[in-house]
Amino acid sequence: MLPDLPAPELVAQLRTMLRIRRFEEALIGLAADHEIGHFHVYVGQEATGVPALALLEDGDVAYTTHRNHGHLIARGVSPAGMAAEILGKATGLNRGKGGTLHLASAAHGFPTTSSSVGGPLPIAVGSAFAFQELGLDRVSVALFGDGALEEGAWHESINIAAMRRAPVIFLCENNSLEALGQKANEYPSSTLAAVRLTDLVDPFGVPAVALDGTDTRAVHEAMAAAVARARSGGGPSFIEARTVRWPGNRPLWPQLLTGETDVAYAWDPERIPVEHEKWWARQDGLLRFLRELLGAGLLTPGDASAIDTQARAEMAGAMTFALQSPFPRPEEALEHVFA
Amino acid sequence: MSTLRFIDAIRNGLDIEMRRDPSVVVLGEDVTYGGPFGATKGLAEAHGSRIRDTPISEATVVGLAVGAAVSGLRPVVEIMYIDFITLAMDQLVNHGAKLRYMTNGLLRAPMVIRAQGGARGSMGAHHSQSLEAWFGHLPGMTVVAPSTPADAQGLLQAAIRSDDPVLYLEHRGLYWQKGEVPDEDDRVVVPIGKAIVRRPGSDLTIVSWSHMMGAALDAADGLAGDGIEAEVIDLRSLLPFDMDTLLASVGRTGRLVVAHEAVTRGGMGAEIAAQVQERAWAELAAPVARVGAPFVPPPFAPELERAFVRDADAIIAAARHVLDTPARGGTPTPSPEPVEA
Amino acid sequence: MLERMWLIRAFEERASEMYARNQIAGLLHLGIGQEAVAVGLASALEPRDRTFGGHRAHAHALARGADPTRLLAEIAGRSTGYCGGKGGSMHISAPEVGFVTATGVVGGNIPLALGAALAATYSGDGSVTAVTFGDGAGQTGSFHESLNIASLWGLPILFVCENNGYAEFSPLSAHTRVERLARHAETYGIPAVTVDGNDAAAVLGAAQVGVARARAGGGPTFIEALTYRLRGHYEGDPGKYRELTEVTDWKLRDPITRFVADQGLEADTAELEDRARAAVDAATEAALAAPRASPDQLLSQVTAAVSQ
Numbered sequence: 001m002l003p004d005l006p007a008p009e010l011v012a013q014l015r016t017m018l019r020i021r022r023f024e025e026a027l028i029g030l031a032a033d034h035e036i037g038h039f040h041v042y043v044g045q046e047a048t049g050v051p052a053l054a055l056l057e058d059g060d061v062a063y064t065t066h067r068n069h070g071h072l073i074a075r076g077v078s079p080a081g082m083a084a085e086i087l088g089k090a091t092g093l094n095r096g097k098g099g100t101l102h103l104a105s106a107a108h109g110f111p112t113t114s115s116s117v118g119g120p121l122p123i124a125v126g127s128a129f130a131f132q133e134l135g136l137d138r139v140s141v142a143l144f145g146d147g148a149l150e151e152g153a154w155h156e157s158i159n160i161a162a163m164r165r166a167p168v169i170f171l172c173e174n175n176s177l178e179a180l181g182q183k184a185n186e187y188p189s190s191t192l193a194a195v196r197l198t199d200l201v202d203p204f205g206v207p208a209v210a211l212d213g214t215d216t217r218a219v220h221e222a223m224a225a226a227v228a229r230a231r232s233g234g235g236p237s238f239i240e241a242r243t244v245r246w247p248g249n250r251p252l253w254p255q256l257l258t259g260e261t262d263v264a265y266a267w268d269p270e271r272i273p274v275e276h277e278k279w280w281a282r283q284d285g286l287l288r289f290l291r292e293l294l295g296a297g298l299l300t301p302g303d304a305s306a307i308d309t310q311a312r313a314e315m316a317g318a319m320t321f322a323l324q325s326p327f328p329r330p331e332e333a334l335e336h337v338f339a
Numbered sequence: 340m341s342t343l344r345f346i347d348a349i350r351n352g353l354d355i356e357m358r359r360d361p362s363v364v365v366l367g368e369d370v371t372y373g374g375p376f377g378a379t380k381g382l383a384e385a386h387g388s389r390i391r392d393t394p395i396s397e398a399t400v401v402g403l404a405v406g407a408a409v410s411g412l413r414p415v416v417e418i419m420y421i422d423f424i425t426l427a428m429d430q431l432v433n434h435g436a437k438l439r440y441m442t443n444g445l446l447r448a449p450m451v452i453r454a455q456g457g458a459r460g461s462m463g464a465h466h467s468q469s470l471e472a473w474f475g476h477l478p479g480m481t482v483v484a485p486s487t488p489a490d491a492q493g494l495l496q497a498a499i500r501s502d503d504p505v506l507y508l509e510h511r512g513l514y515w516q517k518g519e520v521p522d523e524d525d526r527v528v529v530p531i532g533k534a535i536v537r538r539p540g541s542d543l544t545i546v547s548w549s550h551m552m553g554a555a556l557d558a559a560d561g562l563a564g565d566g567i568e569a570e571v572i573d574l575r576s577l578l579p580f581d582m583d584t585l586l587a588s589v590g591r592t593g594r595l596v597v598a599h600e601a602v603t604r605g606g607m608g609a610e611i612a613a614q615v616q617e618r619a620w621a622e623l624a625a626p627v628a629r630v631g632a633p634f635v636p637p638p639f640a641p642e643l644e645r646a647f648v649r650d651a652d653a654i655i656a657a658a659r660h661v662l663d664t665p666a667r668g669g670t671p672t673p674s675p676e677p678v679e680a
Numbered sequence: 681m682l683e684r685m686w687l688i689r690a691f692e693e694r695a696s697e698m699y700a701r702n703q704i705a706g707l708l709h710l711g712i713g714q715e716a717v718a719v720g721l722a723s724a725l726e727p728r729d730r731t732f733g734g735h736r737a738h739a740h741a742l743a744r745g746a747d748p749t750r751l752l753a754e755i756a757g758r759s760t761g762y763c764g765g766k767g768g769s770m771h772i773s774a775p776e777v778g779f780v781t782a783t784g785v786v787g788g789n790i791p792l793a794l795g796a797a798l799a800a801t802y803s804g805d806g807s808v809t810a811v812t813f814g815d816g817a818g819q820t821g822s823f824h825e826s827l828n829i830a831s832l833w834g835l836p837i838l839f840v841c842e843n844n845g846y847a848e849f850s851p852l853s854a855h856t857r858v859e860r861l862a863r864h865a866e867t868y869g870i871p872a873v874t875v876d877g878n879d880a881a882a883v884l885g886a887a888q889v890g891v892a893r894a895r896a897g898g899g900p901t902f903i904e905a906l907t908y909r910l911r912g913h914y915e916g917d918p919g920k921y922r923e924l925t926e927v928t929d930w931k932l933r934d935p936i937t938r939f940v941a942d943q944g945l946e947a948d949t950a951e952l953e954d955r956a957r958a959a960v961d962a963a964t965e966a967a968l969a970a971p972r973a974s975p976d977q978l979l980s981q982v983t984a985a986v987s988q
Contacts, residue, residue: 061410098441111409111446112438122399122430126406126414133364133389134411150828152821153429156399159819159856163394193831193868203863204856336444372849372921394819394855395786395847423785426821461706461757463768465784633979639768640757640973641705647978677979 002289003051003220007298013054013216014293014304017046017286018311020070021261023079026315027069027086028254034323036087039100041254042070044246047285048173048213049143050074052223052241056139061109061127063120064143066101067173068113071143075108079315083322090328091321097328097336118151120144121170125157128168128236139167139230146174149192149200158236162204165235169226170206172197172238173213175245201238213241214285216292244283247276263308266290267301340521346514348488349378349453352495353415355524357386360413363499365390366400367417367453374417376455376514397423401452402430405504408450409438413499420466421456421508435504436479450505451498457510457550457600458637458648467637467644469549469601474506475578475610482578483531484508486552488518490575493529501531508577510550510600534581536588540570543594543658546585546611548574551600551649558598558654569658577607585611586619593624594661598654603631603676625664626671628657633677681723681880682945685715685936686956688739691748694960695738695755695769699915703968704756708769711739713878713910716935717842718743720883721810721903724891730780730800732793732811735770736842736909737782740812746774748963758970765973766981786847787813787820790839794826797835808894810838810887816847818861827902831868836894838887839865839902842877848913849921865902877905878935881942907935 002010024041031039042049045067053062053074064071073079077093085092086100093105104112111127114120124142131138148154149172161168174197194200201208207229211218219241226237248257258276265272265280266287272280280287293299343351357363365379371392373380383390393400397418404414418424424431431452438446458467474482481503485491491509498505521527537552538559547555552573559569570588574580589595595615597608612627630653637647656675664671692710699708711718714736722743725731733740741751746762754761755769762774770784780796783789793811800807817823818841830837841861845852858864862872871893875882883905890901908930912919919927940949 063406094441095443097443102441104442104446106442106446111406112434112442114434119402119429119434122402123406123409123434125399126403126408127410128406129403130407130410130412133407134362140406140410150825152823152825153398153402154821155824156394156396156819156821157402159394159858160396160399160403162857163855193828193870195869199867203858203867336439368847369849375848392850392854395816396819396821398821426785461768463706463771463784465770465788466707635979638766638973638978639706639763639771640765642757642973642975643766643978646975 001215001217002292002296003217005220010293010298013050014289014299015307015311016050016074017289018263018308019079019314020046020050020073021286022311022315023073023318024069025256025260026319027083028256030319031253037099038253039086040067041249042067043248044284045173045175045213045243046070047216047289048219048241048243051216051220052171055220055223055227056109056141059109059136060139060141061111062141062143063124064110064113065117065120065145067145068103072103072105072108072110075110077105077108077110079318080321083318084325087322088327089322089325091325095328095332118144118148118153121148121153121157125161125166125168128161128166129164131167132164137231139169139227141169141171143171143173146172146176146192146197148172149197158201158204158206161236162206165233167230168236169223169230170236170238171223172240174240174242177242177244197240198238206236206238208238208240210240210242213243214283214288216289243285247279261286263290263304264301266304267294340519342517343488343492343520344514345488345491345516345518346376346378348492348520349495349509350380350382351520352492353379353382354385356496356499357382357389362411363389363413363415364407365415365417366393366404368393368395368419370417375419376511379417397426398430401427402434404450405430405435405438405448408448408504409446413449415451415453415499418452418454421454421470422465422468424452424454424470431504432477436477439503440479447502448504449502451495451507452505453507453509455509455511457512458644459510459512461639461641461644463639464636469599471508471577472601472606475607479504480578481505481531482508483576484549485575486513486549486573488516489520489527490529492520493527494531494575496528497531500528508549512550529575532576532579532581534572534574534576534584536570536584537573538569538571540568541592542567542569543596543661544570544572544585544588544592545596545598545654545658546572546574547598548577549600551598554649554651554654555598557651558658561651561655562658567658567662580611582614582618585615589615589619590622593622595623595627596630596654596657596661597627598630598649598657600648601631602634603629604634606631625661628661628674628676630654630657630676681719682936682939682943682949683952683956684719684722684743685880685939686953687748687959688715688718688742689936690953690956690960691742691752692738694964695752696911696915698756698964706768708755708915709736709913710911710915711736711909713930713935714842714844714907715739716880716939717840717877717883717905717907720880721812721838721840721887723884724887725778725808725810727778728805728807730778730796730807730809732780732789732796732809733782734786734789734813734817735782735784736814737772737812738769741772741774741779744774744779745777746779748959749966750774752963753967753970756967757973758967759973759977760970764977787817787822789813790817790826791822793837794830794835797830797837798833800836806895808836808838808891810840812840812842814847815841815843815845815852815861816855818858818864819855824864827865827868827870830900831870834897834899837900838890838894839870839900841902841904842907843904844907844909846909846913846922860904862902862904870900870902872902872904874904874906877907878933878938879942880935880939
């Protein structure tokens with residue numbers, strides 16, 4: 001169901017979701033022809049990240065993982081700067097020093113991205129701790145996947161966050177559902193003995209909720225409650241958002257296994273290819289959101305196509321910008337190690 | 340000037356910086372109680388909740404310190420024994436030390452990790468290591484190791500004021516030693532990256548740091564009895580370290596002995612020796628000699644621990660060796676140090 | 681069982697005296713008051729089973745049958761000690777009686793124990809591994825990670841938490857909002873019980889259930905034993921962080937006295953105590969007469985290649 005928000009805001013969220021989707025698809029296309037190293041895409045999870053992060057304000061911080069592109073775009077980071085960074089260019093967000101795994105934009109509330117699983121959790125607690133100490137009305141969000149819950153750092157983080165009633169939101173994007181061919185201990189998989197991920201939170205007395213990550217109303221409401229709780233001194237919250245892992249994310253490198261997204265799938269189901277019918281018809285949260293907007297009369301197919309066309313053009317431009325940008329000078333490798 | 344014990348100088352430095360800068364907070368196990376050695380004793384009464392006890396969660400506490408540091412605090416984390424820093428390696432190495440670089444200067448992580456280490460009191464292999472070489476090998480890290488109360492306070496204050504993550508190394512064998520400490524702020528703060536000549540001399544240079552400085556100075560006294568004048572340099576900062584002072588000294592003496600408590604193999608002495616021979620080859624009359632622990636974990640029994648931690652005699656033997664080695668062209672005599680794989 | 685408890689008591693008291701006389705160097709963490717956990721647990725184990733201890737592990741080694749002479753010699757830094765004086769109190773090892781190792785890092789031994797349990801599943805030797813740790817370890821990441829993996833893999837392991845209410849100088853409540861560490865085991869679907877750690881029979885009962893479960897392939901068990909250390913965290917700890925009345929209250933619940941009363945062993949206890957103290961006297965004499973660890977042993981046993 002749709003969040004209880006004004007129509008223009010919902011449409012804006014659709015736009016953001018489409019921009020993320022087209023960015024990732026363009027990147028995968030780029031990777032086919034250019035050497036860009038390993039990267040991870042957010043396809044299929046947009047319906048979680050966009051409504052959740054839309055509730056943050058300036059000054060709030062979010063710490064994310066190797067699967068960060070969607071989170072950054074959701075908070076307004078320039079796709080051109082991101083693409084350039086992913087390609088290691090001097091015009092990138094981090095001037096080529098970070099790459100995809102460490103995309104950062106402090107101005108947009110992403111101090112850093114960590115690629116070690118569980119790595120951002122203690123740091124997110126740390127920001128929340130600082131906000132408490134400095135008396136700032138800000139929230140810290142830890143964005144991570146189900147895998148991070150296996151790390152000792154998770155256990156230590158939730159314990160300390162609970163002890164301090166820190167204003168931190170643990171948003172776990174569990175994209176392990178129905179992964180084809182997944183066996184226990186197979187990478188990537190959820191190798192956790194807990195029956196439910198929220199069971200890990202219960203001993204600490206932290207409110208925890210598990211929801212369908214493609215249900216944008218559920219995401220919005222859970223996140224709104226968590227933000228309000230944090231800002232009012234009520235301490236941490238845990239949200240598990242479940243999605244089915246996009247088929248293209250199952251191989252080691254992202255591949256357009258399902259083909260590019262066709263927004264017309266949302267209003268013309270006949271177009272959906274049989275081979276990936278389940279994904280397009282029932283599992284992709286972006287299409288679900290679009291269908292709901294259409295069904296509520298908040299958008300026409302024509303509007304959707306127009307937004308999509310714009311998004312494609314923007315992301316094509318971002319990739320071109322990145323390709324045409326220069327690499328940094330080698331001397332720059334030595335800069336900014338210290339103050 | 341005040342006469343303070345090393346441990347009290349640490350507390351003094353913390354107290355002064357906490358009064359000066361409200362963003363400084365202290366985290367660690369049992370720190371409100373004072374910690375196992377009393378370094379933070381009394382600070383909780385003075386600074387309330389800015390001194391916080393933490394559970395036994397080195398990884399998360401160090402990571403938390405990193406997150407707090409990028410968000411406006413200046414945390415000082417106490418790692419009770421440097422051996423336990425291993426639990427926090429991901430947070431410190433992958434995050435704390437690399438943030439500035441990865442974000443190309445958008446971010447900084449001003450934090451201090453105080454870690455006590457070294458072999459003293461037969462505490463065995465998990466409470467006795469000297470691990471500075473790991474962090475001297477880490478781009479983005481600053482590493483300091485004071486040997487006097489004045490430097491303990493001065494370097495701690497400098498470390499807290501630094502905008503980079505600093506590993507501040509303490510040795511519990513120094514904690515009860517007394518020394519003069521300036522009272523004025525502009526005299527007490529010791530610049531990071533600056534060594535100091537503790538004892539001038541012209542026959543050879545001995546460089547050391549932390550607890551080993553005592554043995555280095557004792558060795559110099561022993562050598563003086565035989566008319567050999569050793570120049571003894573206290574490095575104080577290990578990363579960055581003061582090559583200029585070292586090279587100026589070696590330029591005059593032509594011979595260098597590096598002494599540290601950590602194991603010789605892969606120790607900071609290796610880096611110093613490599614740099615000196617690269618840059619002062621013409622001035623050197625003998626290979627650089629290193630005195631360090633044998634390549635074993637710190638053993639428990641007192642006899643073994645005494646054999647493990649090198650002393651003034653070992654430094655004197657190394658000094659004699661570099662003095663006896665014939666000048667360039669002759670066959671070097673075998674080093675008194677054991678040969679290891 | 682009573683005899684073992686007396687042996688532990690006598691040994692730990694003697695260690696304390698020797699430490700005060702500078703006959704033992706370094707740090708000493710004594711288990712006086714926690715004998716029932718060690719003996720209750722060990723009594724459920726067989727010779728093929730393995731135990732891992734923390735920094736307060738003398739009792740566990742002795743409960744498994746470690747030789748007090750070699751153990752005391754080790755703690756006193758003699759070459760006749762279990763580890764030739766190289767390990768010391770926090771790093772004792774007596775594998776021949778199933779006590780694999782202690783550790784100086786809180787929580788550091790838990791993953792080690794998992795490895796031993798895993799090996800048992802390959803060898804099929806039917807052995808069970810027990811790992812003991814304190815309440816302070818419950819907040820460490822490796823505790824969490826270990827519970828998870830043990831449950832996932834159905835490892836034949838007993839997690840035994842000696843909850844004595846303090847992690848060094850801090851009460852448990854300063855470290856976590858969770859009051860009973862057994863709760864964490866429940867999260868991972870590990871059967872968990874909380875028992876009176878000063879009731880050796882209760883500990884034994886719980887351990888037997890856990891051992892049977894493990895041997896039958898039923899996976900891990902978590903036992904939280906509520907107990908108290910009558911001495912400081914280490915020898916020399918002035919203990920200013922706890923009320924003296926708390927200590928005296930717990931003295932009234934002395935596990936040895938309790939066991940004697942519960943089992944009706946009033947007639948035997950004096951003799952068992954005498955025997956234990958005599959054994960410890962003999963161990964002391966032997967340890968003090970033994971040669972001190974010698975520097976020519978410094979370099980040996982670093983690796984298989986470097987063994988002298």
